[in-house]
Amino acid sequence: MARRLDPCGTTGAYQRHIKAREKPCQACREARNAYERDYRKIARRRHSETSKARHRARGRALTRLARAYAPAFRALFAEELAKQDTTRQEED
């Protein structure tokens, strides 16, 4: 059974033009551009969801770390506060 070829104006036909070393026709270029636009949009959305999830997980992990090592955390926090005060005084 012969495989039905994708008609021009599809990403399949775009690939066929490329494989045949032809310059893709306008309809195929437009199909390819639309596909890439959608792909980038999805990739961006997926990336931002992933980074938000990682950011929230990092915050929760830091909170747990601070509780597990409370004395060390308090000492580090005090140190950083002191640094900040010094920096602020230097700025004035």
Ligand SMILES: [Zn+2]
């Ligand atoms: Zn075409």
